[in-house]
Amino acid sequence: MRHFLEVDDLSIDELRRVLQLSTQPDSPKMLDGQGVALIFEKPSGRTRNSMEMAVVQLGGHPMYIKPEELGIDTRETAEDVVRVMAGYHAALAARVFDHGRLQRMAATDAMPVINLLSDVAHPMQALADLLTIEQEIGLSDVGRVAYVGDANNVWRSLAIGCSMLGIDTAVASPPGHGPSELDVDRVLASGGSLLVTNDPQEAVQGADVVYTDVWTSMGQESEKEQRLDAFANFRVDSTLMSRASASGIFMHCLPAHRGEEVTNEVMESSRSKVFPQAHNRMHSARGLLSWIVGEAMGR
Ligand code: CP
Ligand code: NVA
Numbered sequence: 001m002r003h004f005l006e007v008d009d010l011s012i013d014e015l016r017r018v019l020q021l022s023t024q025p026d027s028p029k030m031l032d033g034q035g036v037a038l039i040f041e042k043p044s045g046r047t048r049n050s051m052e053m054a055v056v057q058l059g060g061h062p063m064y065i066k067p068e069e070l071g072i073d074t075r076e077t078a079e080d081v082v083r084v085m086a087g088y089h090a091a092l093a094a095r096v097f098d099h100g101r102l103q104r105m106a107a108t109d110a111m112p113v114i115n116l117l118s119d120v121a122h123p124m125q126a127l128a129d130l131l132t133i134e135q136e137i138g139l140s141d142v143g144r145v146a147y148v149g150d151a152n153n154v155w156r157s158l159a160i161g162c163s164m165l166g167i168d169t170a171v172a173s174p175p176g177h178g179p180s181e182l183d184v185d186r187v188l189a190s191g192g193s194l195l196v197t198n199d200p201q202e203a204v205q206g207a208d209v210v211y212t213d214v215w216t217s218m219g220q221e222s223e224k225e226q227r228l229d230a231f232a233n234f235r236v237d238s239t240l241m242s243r244a245s246a247s248g249i250f251m252h253c254l255p256a257h258r259g260e261e262v263t264n265e266v267m268e269s270s271r272s273k274v275f276p277q278a279h280n281r282m283h284s285a286r287g288l289l290s291w292i293v294g295e296a297m298g299r
Helices: 012-022 046-057 078-085 099-107 123-136 153-164 181-189 200-204 221-230 264-268 274-293
Strands: 035-040 061-065 089-095 113-115 145-148 169-172 194-197 209-212 249-252
Touching (some): 035 046, 046 061, 046 123, 046 274, 078 089, 078 099, 113 123, 123 274, 153 169, 169 200, 181 194, 194 200, 249 274
Parallel strands (some): 035 061, 035 089, 089 113, 169 194
Protein backbone atom coordinates (compact mmCIF):
# COMPACT_ATOMS: atom_id res chain seq x y z
CA MET A 1 0.00 0.00 0.00
CA ARG A 2 1.51 3.32 -1.07
CA HIS A 3 0.43 6.89 -0.37
CA PHE A 4 1.32 10.23 -1.96
CA LEU A 5 1.32 12.98 0.65
CA GLU A 6 4.60 14.58 -0.49
CA VAL A 7 6.81 14.12 -3.55
CA ASP A 8 9.49 12.26 -1.57
CA ASP A 9 6.99 9.53 -0.73
CA LEU A 10 8.27 8.31 -4.12
CA SER A 11 11.81 7.12 -4.71
CA ILE A 12 13.73 8.97 -7.43
CA ASP A 13 13.13 6.08 -9.84
CA GLU A 14 9.42 6.06 -8.99
CA LEU A 15 9.19 9.82 -9.57
CA ARG A 16 10.79 9.40 -12.99
CA ARG A 17 8.41 6.53 -13.75
CA VAL A 18 5.34 8.61 -12.77
CA LEU A 19 6.54 11.42 -15.05
CA GLN A 20 7.02 8.91 -17.85
CA LEU A 21 3.51 7.50 -17.32
CA SER A 22 2.21 11.10 -17.45
CA THR A 23 3.32 11.36 -21.09
CA GLN A 24 1.25 8.33 -22.15
CA PRO A 25 -2.22 9.50 -23.20
CA ASP A 26 -3.48 5.98 -23.90
CA SER A 27 -2.75 4.42 -20.52
CA PRO A 28 -4.27 1.02 -19.70
CA LYS A 29 -7.67 1.40 -18.02
CA MET A 30 -6.30 0.76 -14.54
CA LEU A 31 -9.51 1.98 -12.90
CA ASP A 32 -12.01 0.05 -15.02
CA GLY A 33 -15.16 -0.35 -12.93
CA GLN A 34 -13.60 1.33 -9.88
CA GLY A 35 -14.14 4.64 -8.10
CA VAL A 36 -11.81 7.32 -6.70
CA ALA A 37 -13.10 9.40 -3.77
CA LEU A 38 -12.24 13.10 -4.12
CA ILE A 39 -12.75 15.15 -0.95
CA PHE A 40 -12.27 18.94 -0.99
CA GLU A 41 -12.25 21.00 2.22
CA LYS A 42 -11.20 24.09 0.18
CA PRO A 43 -12.16 25.40 -3.28
CA SER A 44 -10.46 24.04 -6.39
CA GLY A 45 -10.59 24.58 -10.14
CA ARG A 46 -7.58 22.77 -11.59
CA THR A 47 -7.18 20.00 -9.05
CA ARG A 48 -10.80 18.83 -9.07
CA ASN A 49 -11.17 18.98 -12.85
CA SER A 50 -7.82 17.39 -13.64
CA MET A 51 -8.34 14.57 -11.14
CA GLU A 52 -11.88 13.85 -12.31
CA MET A 53 -10.81 13.71 -15.95
CA ALA A 54 -7.72 11.61 -15.17
CA VAL A 55 -9.94 9.07 -13.40
CA VAL A 56 -12.28 9.02 -16.42
CA GLN A 57 -9.33 8.52 -18.78
CA LEU A 58 -8.30 5.48 -16.73
CA GLY A 59 -11.80 4.01 -17.04
CA GLY A 60 -12.90 4.82 -13.47
CA HIS A 61 -15.62 6.84 -11.76
CA PRO A 62 -14.61 10.02 -9.86
CA MET A 63 -16.77 10.66 -6.79
CA TYR A 64 -16.67 14.30 -5.62
CA ILE A 65 -17.50 14.52 -1.93
CA LYS A 66 -18.13 17.71 0.05
CA PRO A 67 -16.58 17.54 3.51
CA GLU A 68 -19.88 18.31 5.25
CA GLU A 69 -21.36 15.13 3.79
CA LEU A 70 -18.68 13.04 5.46
CA GLY A 71 -18.22 15.14 8.60
CA ILE A 72 -14.61 14.04 8.98
CA ASP A 73 -13.75 14.07 12.70
CA THR A 74 -17.23 15.40 13.57
CA ARG A 75 -19.65 12.74 12.26
CA GLU A 76 -16.99 10.04 12.37
CA THR A 77 -13.24 9.86 12.63
CA ALA A 78 -10.94 10.37 9.63
CA GLU A 79 -9.70 6.82 10.17
CA ASP A 80 -13.23 5.36 10.03
CA VAL A 81 -14.02 7.40 6.90
CA VAL A 82 -11.08 5.99 4.96
CA ARG A 83 -11.70 2.42 6.13
CA VAL A 84 -15.30 2.65 4.90
CA MET A 85 -14.36 4.34 1.60
CA ALA A 86 -11.83 1.54 0.96
CA GLY A 87 -14.78 -0.77 0.34
CA TYR A 88 -16.06 1.39 -2.53
CA HIS A 89 -13.05 3.05 -4.12
CA ALA A 90 -9.57 2.22 -5.40
CA ALA A 91 -8.04 5.38 -3.88
CA LEU A 92 -8.96 8.38 -1.75
CA ALA A 93 -7.67 11.85 -2.60
CA ALA A 94 -8.26 14.86 -0.36
CA ARG A 95 -7.61 18.61 -0.11
CA VAL A 96 -7.40 19.45 3.58
CA PHE A 97 -6.58 22.30 5.95
CA ASP A 98 -4.55 20.05 8.25
CA HIS A 99 -1.85 17.80 6.78
CA GLY A 100 -2.10 15.67 9.94
CA ARG A 101 -5.53 14.51 8.84
CA LEU A 102 -4.03 13.03 5.65
CA GLN A 103 -1.30 11.36 7.68
CA ARG A 104 -3.90 9.76 9.96
CA MET A 105 -5.87 8.53 6.95
CA ALA A 106 -2.76 7.10 5.30
CA ALA A 107 -1.70 5.41 8.55
CA THR A 108 -4.76 3.11 8.33
CA ASP A 109 -3.26 1.60 5.14
CA ALA A 110 -6.85 0.86 4.12
CA MET A 111 -6.35 2.29 0.62
CA PRO A 112 -3.92 4.62 -1.21
CA VAL A 113 -4.29 8.22 0.08
CA ILE A 114 -3.34 11.12 -2.21
CA ASN A 115 -2.74 14.73 -1.09
CA LEU A 116 -4.64 17.24 -3.25
CA LEU A 117 -3.11 20.17 -1.26
CA SER A 118 -2.67 20.62 2.45
CA ASP A 119 -1.24 23.42 4.56
CA VAL A 120 2.14 21.70 4.14
CA ALA A 121 2.39 20.28 0.62
CA HIS A 122 0.96 20.24 -2.90
CA PRO A 123 2.70 17.27 -4.51
CA MET A 124 0.19 16.80 -7.37
CA GLN A 125 1.07 20.35 -8.45
CA ALA A 126 4.79 19.55 -8.30
CA LEU A 127 4.34 16.58 -10.65
CA ALA A 128 2.74 18.89 -13.25
CA ASP A 129 5.48 21.45 -12.65
CA LEU A 130 8.23 18.88 -13.31
CA LEU A 131 6.40 17.61 -16.40
CA THR A 132 6.21 21.19 -17.69
CA ILE A 133 9.90 21.82 -17.04
CA GLU A 134 10.70 18.58 -18.87
CA GLN A 135 8.62 19.66 -21.88
CA GLU A 136 9.75 23.30 -21.98
CA ILE A 137 13.44 22.94 -21.09
CA GLY A 138 14.34 19.32 -20.32
CA LEU A 139 14.93 18.03 -16.80
CA SER A 140 18.56 17.28 -17.56
CA ASP A 141 19.15 20.71 -19.14
CA VAL A 142 17.46 22.98 -16.60
CA GLY A 143 19.78 25.06 -14.44
CA ARG A 144 18.29 27.01 -11.59
CA VAL A 145 14.59 26.99 -10.66
CA ALA A 146 13.96 30.22 -8.74
CA TYR A 147 10.88 30.62 -6.56
CA VAL A 148 9.92 34.13 -5.46
CA GLY A 149 7.45 34.62 -2.62
CA ASP A 150 5.95 32.62 0.21
CA ALA A 151 7.84 29.41 1.05
CA ASN A 152 4.50 27.61 1.25
CA ASN A 153 2.95 24.27 0.30
CA VAL A 154 3.58 24.80 -3.43
CA TRP A 155 7.21 25.85 -2.90
CA ARG A 156 7.92 22.92 -0.56
CA SER A 157 6.73 20.22 -2.98
CA LEU A 158 8.39 21.90 -5.97
CA ALA A 159 11.72 22.24 -4.14
CA ILE A 160 11.67 18.62 -2.95
CA GLY A 161 10.78 17.35 -6.43
CA CYS A 162 13.50 19.43 -8.10
CA SER A 163 16.06 18.38 -5.54
CA MET A 164 15.24 14.68 -6.08
CA LEU A 165 16.00 15.16 -9.78
CA GLY A 166 19.24 17.02 -9.06
CA ILE A 167 17.85 20.42 -10.10
CA ASP A 168 19.27 23.40 -8.20
CA THR A 169 16.71 25.75 -6.67
CA ALA A 170 16.65 29.19 -5.09
CA VAL A 171 13.95 30.74 -2.93
CA ALA A 172 13.54 34.45 -2.16
CA SER A 173 11.07 35.41 0.56
CA PRO A 174 10.62 38.30 2.98
CA PRO A 175 11.95 37.72 6.51
CA GLY A 176 9.55 35.45 8.41
CA HIS A 177 8.12 33.87 5.26
CA GLY A 178 11.09 31.80 4.10
CA PRO A 179 11.77 28.10 4.60
CA SER A 180 12.28 26.65 8.08
CA GLU A 181 15.49 24.80 8.95
CA LEU A 182 13.52 21.56 8.71
CA ASP A 183 12.37 22.51 5.20
CA VAL A 184 15.93 23.27 4.12
CA ASP A 185 17.19 19.98 5.55
CA ARG A 186 14.46 18.01 3.77
CA VAL A 187 15.15 19.68 0.42
CA LEU A 188 18.91 19.17 0.77
CA ALA A 189 18.39 15.55 1.86
CA SER A 190 16.78 14.93 -1.52
CA GLY A 191 20.07 15.72 -3.25
CA GLY A 192 19.90 19.15 -4.95
CA SER A 193 21.29 22.51 -3.84
CA LEU A 194 19.14 25.31 -2.39
CA LEU A 195 19.90 29.03 -2.20
CA VAL A 196 17.82 30.81 0.46
CA THR A 197 17.72 34.60 0.25
CA ASN A 198 15.62 37.69 0.98
CA ASP A 199 16.64 39.18 -2.38
CA PRO A 200 14.45 38.25 -5.40
CA GLN A 201 17.11 39.53 -7.83
CA GLU A 202 19.74 37.22 -6.37
CA ALA A 203 17.39 34.23 -6.61
CA VAL A 204 16.33 34.94 -10.19
CA GLN A 205 19.82 35.74 -11.54
CA GLY A 206 20.39 33.44 -14.55
CA ALA A 207 17.43 31.21 -13.64
CA ASP A 208 15.79 29.00 -16.27
CA VAL A 209 12.50 28.99 -14.38
CA VAL A 210 10.97 31.81 -12.34
CA TYR A 211 8.05 30.55 -10.25
CA THR A 212 5.68 32.30 -7.89
CA ASP A 213 2.43 31.64 -6.01
CA VAL A 214 -0.13 33.77 -4.19
CA TRP A 215 1.01 35.73 -1.15
CA THR A 216 -2.04 34.69 0.87
CA SER A 217 -2.90 31.00 0.70
CA MET A 218 -6.32 29.52 1.41
CA GLY A 219 -6.83 29.57 5.16
CA GLN A 220 -4.61 32.66 5.69
CA GLU A 221 -7.18 35.28 4.67
CA SER A 222 -7.01 37.07 8.04
CA GLU A 223 -3.30 37.85 7.32
CA LYS A 224 -3.97 39.34 3.88
CA GLU A 225 -3.22 43.02 4.69
CA GLN A 226 -0.02 42.22 6.56
CA ARG A 227 1.08 39.95 3.70
CA LEU A 228 0.40 42.58 1.02
CA ASP A 229 2.89 44.81 2.87
CA ALA A 230 5.44 42.09 3.58
CA PHE A 231 5.57 40.80 -0.02
CA ALA A 232 5.34 44.17 -1.84
CA ASN A 233 8.93 43.88 -3.14
CA PHE A 234 8.49 40.27 -4.23
CA ARG A 235 6.27 40.83 -7.28
CA VAL A 236 7.45 39.10 -10.47
CA ASP A 237 7.53 41.85 -13.10
CA SER A 238 9.37 42.29 -16.41
CA THR A 239 12.36 43.91 -14.70
CA LEU A 240 12.79 40.90 -12.44
CA MET A 241 12.26 38.51 -15.39
CA SER A 242 15.07 40.31 -17.27
CA ARG A 243 17.48 38.90 -14.64
CA ALA A 244 16.56 35.34 -15.64
CA SER A 245 18.36 33.51 -18.44
CA ALA A 246 17.46 34.78 -21.91
CA SER A 247 15.23 31.75 -22.48
CA GLY A 248 13.96 31.63 -18.89
CA ILE A 249 10.27 30.78 -18.45
CA PHE A 250 7.65 31.94 -15.95
CA MET A 251 5.51 29.45 -14.01
CA HIS A 252 2.68 29.78 -11.48
CA CYS A 253 0.45 27.06 -10.01
CA LEU A 254 -2.58 29.36 -10.46
CA PRO A 255 -4.95 30.89 -9.55
CA ALA A 256 -2.88 34.08 -10.03
CA HIS A 257 -3.63 37.42 -8.45
CA ARG A 258 -2.53 39.66 -11.31
CA GLY A 259 -0.98 42.85 -9.98
CA GLU A 260 -0.01 41.21 -6.68
CA GLU A 261 2.57 38.41 -6.94
CA VAL A 262 2.87 38.76 -10.76
CA THR A 263 2.15 41.50 -13.26
CA ASN A 264 -0.33 41.12 -16.09
CA GLU A 265 2.56 41.75 -18.50
CA VAL A 266 4.55 38.74 -17.27
CA MET A 267 1.45 36.50 -17.21
CA GLU A 268 0.74 37.38 -20.85
CA SER A 269 4.36 37.31 -22.07
CA SER A 270 5.79 34.61 -24.32
CA ARG A 271 7.87 33.45 -21.35
CA SER A 272 4.72 32.51 -19.43
CA LYS A 273 3.92 28.77 -19.47
CA VAL A 274 1.13 28.90 -16.92
CA PHE A 275 -1.57 27.42 -19.15
CA PRO A 276 0.41 24.42 -20.47
CA GLN A 277 1.42 23.96 -16.82
CA ALA A 278 -2.24 23.96 -15.71
CA HIS A 279 -3.17 21.54 -18.51
CA ASN A 280 -0.38 19.22 -17.42
CA ARG A 281 -2.22 18.74 -14.13
CA MET A 282 -4.48 16.22 -15.86
CA HIS A 283 -1.61 14.31 -17.47
CA SER A 284 0.42 14.09 -14.28
CA ALA A 285 -2.70 13.11 -12.31
CA ARG A 286 -3.23 10.27 -14.78
CA GLY A 287 0.42 9.25 -14.38
CA LEU A 288 0.28 9.24 -10.58
CA LEU A 289 -3.05 7.40 -10.46
CA SER A 290 -1.81 4.81 -12.97
CA TRP A 291 1.20 4.19 -10.81
CA ILE A 292 -0.46 4.17 -7.39
CA VAL A 293 -3.38 1.87 -8.29
CA GLY A 294 -1.33 -0.15 -10.79
CA GLU A 295 2.40 -0.68 -10.49
CA ALA A 296 2.56 0.18 -6.79
CA MET A 297 -0.08 -2.52 -6.13
CA GLY A 298 1.90 -5.04 -8.18
CA ARG A 299 -0.53 -4.82 -11.12
N1 CP B 1 -3.12 24.93 -8.70
C1 CP B 1 -4.21 24.45 -8.09
O1 CP B 1 -4.16 23.54 -7.26
O2 CP B 1 -5.38 25.05 -8.46
P1 CP B 1 -6.80 24.82 -7.78
O3 CP B 1 -6.71 25.34 -6.36
O4 CP B 1 -7.76 25.61 -8.63
O5 CP B 1 -7.11 23.36 -7.76
N1 NVA C 1 -0.56 28.21 -1.89
C1 NVA C 1 -1.89 28.21 -2.44
C2 NVA C 1 -1.96 27.27 -3.59
C3 NVA C 1 -3.28 27.21 -4.30
C4 NVA C 1 -3.29 26.22 -5.42
C5 NVA C 1 -2.91 27.84 -1.36
O1 NVA C 1 -2.60 26.99 -0.54
O2 NVA C 1 -3.97 28.45 -1.34
